[in-house]
Amino acid sequence: MELSMGVVLAIIGAAISMGVAAISAGVGVGLAGVAGAGVISEDPKKFGPVLVLQALPQTQGIYGFLGAVLILIGVGVLGGAAKEIPLTMGYAALGGGIVIGLSSFTAIAQGAIAASGMGAVAKRAETFGQAVVLAVMAETFAIFGLLIAILIFVGTKVM
Amino acid sequence: MLRPVRMKKIQILALEDYRYEAVKRLQELGTVHLTDYSEQLSDPALGDLLRPHPVSATIRKIATQNIAVNRLLDLFERYDPEPKEGFIKGIFAPSPPKRLETREMCGNELIETVDISIEKIERETKGAVEALERIEEEIGELKRVRGLLELILSLEVDLGDIGESEFLSVLLGIAAREEIDTIRERLEEVTDGNFYLGISELPGNRWITLVICLKEQHSLVLASLRRLNWERVELEGRRGRPRDAMESVEKRLEALTEEKSRYEAVIAGIARGWRDELQKYREFLSAERQREESQNKFASMEHVVVIAGWIPEGSFVQAEKDIREVTHGACVIEASDPEEGDTVPVLLKNPRFFRSFELLTRLYGLPAYNGVDPTLFLAPGFMLFFSIMLTDALYGVIALALGLLLIRGGGRYNQAIRDGGVILFSAGAATIIIGALSGGWFGGFGLRLSVLETMMVFDPMVQVTAFLIIALVIGLAHVNIGVVINVVDNLKRRQLWNALTGNLWFLFAQPGIALYLFGYNAGGLAFMVVSLALLLMGHKAMAMFQITGFMGDILSYARLMALGLCTTGIAMTVNVLAGMLYALGTAGVLLAIVVFFIGHLFNFVINAMGSFVHGLRLHYVEFFTKFYQSGGAEFTPLARNYEVAKIT
Numbered sequence: 001m002e003l004s005m006g007v008v009l010a011i012i013g014a015a016i017s018m019g020v021a022a023i024s025a026g027v028g029v030g031l032a033g034v035a036g037a038g039v040i041s042e043d044p045k046k047f048g049p050v051l052v053l054q055a056l057p058q059t060q061g062i063y064g065f066l067g068a069v070l071i072l073i074g075v076g077v078l079g080g081a082a083k084e085i086p087l088t089m090g091y092a093a094l095g096g097g098i099v100i101g102l103s104s105f106t107a108i109a110q111g112a113i114a115a116s117g118m119g120a121v122a123k124r125a126e127t128f129g130q131a132v133v134l135a136v137m138a139e140t141f142a143i144f145g146l147l148i149a150i151l152i153f154v155g156t157k158v159m
Numbered sequence: 160m161l162r163p164v165r166m167k168k169i170q171i172l173a174l175e176d177y178r179y180e181a182v183k184r185l186q187e188l189g190t191v192h193l194t195d196y197s198e199q200l201s202d203p204a205l206g207d208l209l210r211p212h213p214v215s216a217t218i219r220k221i222a223t224q225n226i227a228v229n230r231l232l233d234l235f236e237r238y239d240p241e242p243k244e245g246f247i248k249g250i251f252a253p254s255p256p257k258r259l260e261t262r263e264m265c266g267n268e269l270i271e272t273v274d275i276s277i278e279k280i281e282r283e284t285k286g287a288v289e290a291l292e293r294i295e296e297e298i299g300e301l302k303r304v305r306g307l308l309e310l311i312l313s314l315e316v317d318l319g320d321i322g323e324s325e326f327l328s329v330l331l332g333i334a335a336r337e338e339i340d341t342i343r344e345r346l347e348e349v350t351d352g353n354f355y356l357g358i359s360e361l362p363g364n365r366w367i368t369l370v371i372c373l374k375e376q377h378s379l380v381l382a383s384l385r386r387l388n389w390e391r392v393e394l395e396g397r398r399g400r401p402r403d404a405m406e407s408v409e410k411r412l413e414a415l416t417e418e419k420s421r422y423e424a425v426i427a428g429i430a431r432g433w434r435d436e437l438q439k440y441r442e443f444l445s446a447e448r449q450r451e452e453s454q455n456k457f458a459s460m461e462h463v464v465v466i467a468g469w470i471p472e473g474s475f476v477q478a479e480k481d482i483r484e485v486t487h488g489a490c491v492i493e494a495s496d497p498e499e500g501d502t503v504p505v506l507l508k509n510p511r512f513f514r515s516f517e518l519l520t521r522l523y524g525l526p527a528y529n530g531v532d533p534t535l536f537l538a539p540g541f542m543l544f545f546s547i548m549l550t551d552a553l554y555g556v557i558a559l560a561l562g563l564l565l566i567r568g569g570g571r572y573n574q575a576i577r578d579g580g581v582i583l584f585s586a587g588a589a590t591i592i593i594g595a596l597s598g599g600w601f602g603g604f605g606l607r608l609s610v611l612e613t614m615m616v617f618d619p620m621v622q623v624t625a626f627l628i629i630a631l632v633i634g635l636a637h638v639n640i641g642v643v644i645n646v647v648d649n650l651k652r653r654q655l656w657n658a659l660t661g662n663l664w665f666l667f668a669q670p671g672i673a674l675y676l677f678g679y680n681a682g683g684l685a686f687m688v689v690s691l692a693l694l695l696m697g698h699k700a701m702a703m704f705q706i707t708g709f710m711g712d713i714l715s716y717a718r719l720m721a722l723g724l725c726t727t728g729i730a731m732t733v734n735v736l737a738g739m740l741y742a743l744g745t746a747g748v749l750l751a752i753v754v755f756f757i758g759h760l761f762n763f764v765i766n767a768m769g770s771f772v773h774g775l776r777l778h779y780v781e782f783f784t785k786f787y788q789s790g791g792a793e794f795t796p797l798a799r800n801y802e803v804a805k806i807t
Contacts, residue, residue, distance in 0.1 A: 048522050052779070055772040062721045066627075069724065073623050129524045129779065129789050136780050143711035159624075 009090030010075040010158070013097025014068035017149075020101030021064020028057025028111025035115035039122045049121045049128045053114045056135045060107035063146045067100035070150070074158040092156035096149040103145025110138035161535060163528055163791065164471045164506040168497060171466040171482060173490035178457075178464045180485045182450050182797070183265065185466075188481060189798030190474040192504045194467050196458040209458040209465060215451035220270060221444055227277050228441050234284070235430035235437070238423045250576060251568040258805045259435055264443050265450075273440050276433070283429050287422040294419045301412050307392050308405045311367055314359060318397040318404055328377040330370040330384070331392040338388050339366060345383050350376050367392075439804045446799045453797060469504050469794070470494070503528040505791035513538050515581035523779050525791035531648050533778075533787060540637065540782070541582075541774050542589040547630070548722035548770035549586075550619060551730060552594025553601045554763045558587030586771075597723075601759050602730030619720075619727050626720045634716025634781070635669075638709065641785030642666055648786055660697025662785060664690045665709055712781045718773055726766040733758030 036050040071093045072078040075085050117131030153159035169191060173181050185191050197211050244253060264272060310333060321329045334342060339358060346354045350372050357369035368389070372380045385391075397404045458465040470478055479492045497503045505525050507517050509532070516538040526532050549555065562584025570577030598606055598615030606612045619626050642662040649658035671686030694702050733755065740751035 051768075052522070052772055052775055055769075055776060058769075058773070059715070059718070062718045065725070066717055066721050069623060069721075070627075078623070126524055126790070128522070129783070129787075132523075132776075132779055133784065139715075140707070140711060143714055144707070146714060147710065 004085055004087075004090075006085035006087045006090030007075050007077065009087070010071050010085065010093035010097075011077065013090075013094035014071040015097070016094070017067035017071065017097035017100040018064045021061050021067075021104035021107075024104040024107040025058055025061030025064070028060070028107035028109075028114070029054055031108070031111035032057060032114040032118065035118045039118045042122065046121060046125070049125070049131075050118055052128075053117050053121070053131060053135065056114050056132065056139075057107040057111040059139055060104035060110070060142045063142055064100055064104055067097060067146065067149050070153060070159060071097060074153055089156055089158055092152055093158050096152040096158070099145050099152070100149045103142045106138050106142045110135055113138055160509055160532065162532055163526060163530075164473075164508045164794075166469045166497060166503050166506075166528070166794075167472050167475055167494040168501070169468050169470045169475065169478070170493045170495075171490060172460075172463050172492075173466070173482070173486045175459065175462050175464050177486040177489060178454075179266065179450070181464075181466070181482055181490070182453060184481050184485045185478070186446065186450060186797050186799055188474070188478055189796050190470055190478060192469040192794050192796050193453055193456050194469065195456045196465060196467050197456070199467075200458060209460060212454050212457035212459045212464060215454045217270060218448065218451045221448050221451060224270070224273050224277065225441070225444050225448065228273065228437055228444065231277065231280055231284075232434070232437050232441065234288070234426065235434050239427035239430035239434075241434075249569060251564050253569050253572060256572055257803055259439055259803055260805045260807045261439050263804075263806045264440075265447055269440070269443050269447055273444065276436060276440065280429065280433055280437075284426055287425045291419065291422050291426075294415050294422070298412065298415050298419070301408055301415070304394060304397070305405065305408050305412070307394060308401050308408065310361060310365075311392060311401045312405060313361075314367060314401050316369065316400065318394055318399060318401060321394065323374055323377065326374055328372055328374050328380070330372075330381065331394070332368050332370065332384065333361070333365050333390045333392060334368055334388060336364055336366055339368070342368065342384065342387055342389065345387060346370065346372070346380065349379055349383050354380070442801050442804045446801070449797065449799075468797075471506060497528075502792055504794035506794035507532055507534065509534050512581070512585075515578040516541070518575070518578045518582070519775060519778075522775075523783060523787075524789035525793060527788040527791045529652065530788035530791070531644060531786055533644075533783065536640065536644070536782075537778055538585075540778060542586050543633070544719060544774035544777055545586040545770045546589035546593040547633075547719045548726070548773060549590045549766055550594055550597055550723040550726050551599035551601065551763075552591045553599075553605065553759075554726070554767065555587045555590030555592075555594050557763055558583050558590060558767060560587070562587055597727075599727055599730065601755075602727060602734045604730075604734050619723055620731070623720075623724065626723065627717060630716050630719035630723075631713055633719060634713045637716070637777070637782055638712055638785065639666065639669075641782045645786035659693060662705075664694035664697070664705075667693065715781055716777065718777070722766065722769055722773060725769075726762065729762045729766070730759065733762060 032054040036054050039050050040047050069078065075090075075093060076083060113135045114131075117127075117135055120127045120131050150159070171181065196209075199205075200209055200211060311331070316331075321331050323329075339356075343356055346356060353373055353376070355369070355371040357371075359367045359369075361367055370380065370384065381391075394404075456467075458467075475494050479494075482490055482492060505528050507520070507525075509517060513534050516534050519537055519541065520526070520532070520534045546555065549558075562580045562582070565576055565580030566584065568576070568580075570580045594600065595611070595614045596616045597619050598612065598617075599619075600606060600608075600611055606615070617625070642665050645661055646658050646663055646666070649655070649661065667686050667690035671683050671690055673683075674680075674686060675683030694705060698705050736758065737751040737755040740747045740754055743750075
């Protein structure tokens with residue numbers, strides 16, 4: 001398959017989208033996991049809430065994955081319709097990938113919030129729902145990032 | 160079902176003489192959640208009419224007996240431990256729990272019987288327990304001496320010579336090689352040369368030192384030696400060479416160990432005879448204690464006891480009948496509806512299958528009494544999301560099998576394990592269906608069987624965009640259901656304003672957009688205007704955040720597609736790897752099989768966990784937040800809790 005420069009740029013965009021998001025989500029989940037280990041060392045019965053709280057920063061990783069897949073389909077690397085990808089479209093796809101990658105940094109903050117949330121749940125089990133809502137607040141901007149990326153893809157006909 | 164069980168406030172006035180019987184019957188019924196009357200006693204309207212109920216006379220005695228029984232059972236456990244099952248066996252194939260058929264004991268009969276039993280057991284075990292204590296102490300000391308003797312075993316010194324004699328003080332100690340010279344110097348200083356230092360090497364760079372000095376200088380020498388990393392070996396009262404002393408120590412230890420096991424056998428024998436009785440008494444005492452402690456919540460008048468609590472609507476008739484019977488009619492029983500501001504305890508009630516999913520609702524937090532019980536919605540929603548994210552029929556089979564094992568295993572005796580098993584079983588079943596429809600049988604492996612291929616309606620790896628759209632549409636539907644629940648709930652509670660200004664705007668916005676897209680501009684505009692009006696009325700400055708909030712919520716459901724794709728992708732990779740190994744010949748075939756099974760097992764575990772957690776998360780964050788009110792107080796009725804005793 002002949003790879004035009006446009007496609008290559010788009011692939012780099014996909015790589016940035018997934019790669020950076022993976023780092024952020026990893027750090028976030030890691031922060032939460034560290035706190036979680038502390039909580040279950042005191043009370044193993046709290047594993048359920050701890051597990052759910054730890055999974056929250058994974059969202060940004062999922063968005064990164066989503067963005068990468070959308071780009072790859074859009075430029076024809078992964079199924080999808082084969083079409084001509086000019087250099088400019090490649091740059092646009094790159095831009096979309098960057099916005100998702102950058103906005104995934106919110107996962108790090110979300111991980112910190114989730115970690116503190118676990119502390120709250122350790123003290124008072126009934127605060128679980130509220131702890132979840134607190135953590136999820138941090139996702140708002142990752143969602144905006146994903147939305148802008150989708151708008152870019154749709155607007156430049158990548159998608 | 161869709162709400163926590165309806166409760167009624169119950170108030171019982173009965174003759175004090177029948178109090179014990181009445182409380183006992185309430186405990187047997189297990190349907191009344193007692194409230195503390197003392198909170199209401201400060202109401203000035205009652206004046207001097209009601210007083211707090213006096214504290215139980217027997218509660219202290221019962222508490223003491225409880226401690227004694229626990230202490231004895233601990234003693235029994237120490238010398239005749241009950242066999243415990245391994246963790247895995249306990250979950251999948253536990254043996255039936257111990258049940259002892261017995262007549263119930265309560266009140267004075269219980270207290271007296273327990274007293275007599277405790278006294279008897281303590282008398283029988285007293286001798287053995289004291290002897291064992293003595294023996295343990297001696298064994299401890301002997302072991303210490305043995306440890307020291309081991310260090311100086313090679314020394315050919317009469318231990319009797321160590322210590323203080325008429326003019327001399329002989330000290331035995333251990334030091335490192337580097338310190339010896341320093342020690343020699345310091346001793347030279349302190350004793351003006353009047354000392355003897357003998358050294359002998361031990362294994363491990365430690366040297367044994369024999370220090371002889373004048374008796375008068377004993378404390379001086381000891382003090383200086385201590386400051387020099389010198390470890391004293393104290394063996395007071397031993398005679399003969401260390402080797403001989405060691406022999407006699409070993410002999411004595413042997414004798415003591417034998418004596419110890421004899422006494423242990425005595426206690427074990429008593430344990431076997433009394434354990435079952437004591438375990439029963441422990442449970443009876445616990446029930447009695449509950450009855451007696453509940454008196455702190457009652458109020459009393461001259462000869463009347465006043466009991467207040469909450470009772471499920473449906474259980475009132477039976478309770479009234481029973482209390483009336485037990486008090487011989489000398490009672491007044493009333494039921495009333497909960498009032499504004501009452502903290503009503505929450506009891507969930509769902510049909511049998513859904514009951515297992517209450518576990519997941521509880522994880523988030525009990526709903527408020529006037530709130531919605533979302534379990535009925537949670538169950539099918541969770542099954543759907545789990546199956547879409549796991550997307551592989553054979554993984555579904557594994558989950559189903561695991562669930563079945565749990566239900567048939569630990570689930571027979573443990574409700575929590577049973578619930579987990581049901582959830583796993585049903586999620587697995589749903590996954591089999593979705594997996595079959597999307598052609599996932601360990602990735603593409605199973606598609607060699609053409610019958611399975613014909614079942615495939617949709618290939619997630621090829622029709623990715625379609626998959627994404629399906630996920631978002633499911634999300635839209637789910638969020639809409641949440642909004643509808645919220646609106647209906649508010650209407651039922653006659654809170655019209657809340658119903659209108661909550662999230663209703665969203666339900667108007669969608670037909671508005673749809674009509675507009677299809678060209679019905681006028682209709683579309685009408686809906687949009689209504690929607691905007693409701694939005695601004697309810698949320699004013701926060702209106703923008705509501706819109707972005709909903710957009711974010713729906714986008715969040717894209718994870719259904721993402722996780723589904725992941726599972727399929729990794730499964731494909733495992734198949735490709737196994738395929739590559741397979742092509743390498745006979746050794747490759749074996750490796751290929753190993754990689755195939757371990758790979759798919761790994762994929763199953765990782766993605767099952769992910770599907771479970773994210774399926775839950777979608778419910779908690781995107782669904783519950785639309786209508787859920789948490790903060791319910793658990794319904795904890797006065798009830799017996801016999802695990803071992805089985806009343807005949």
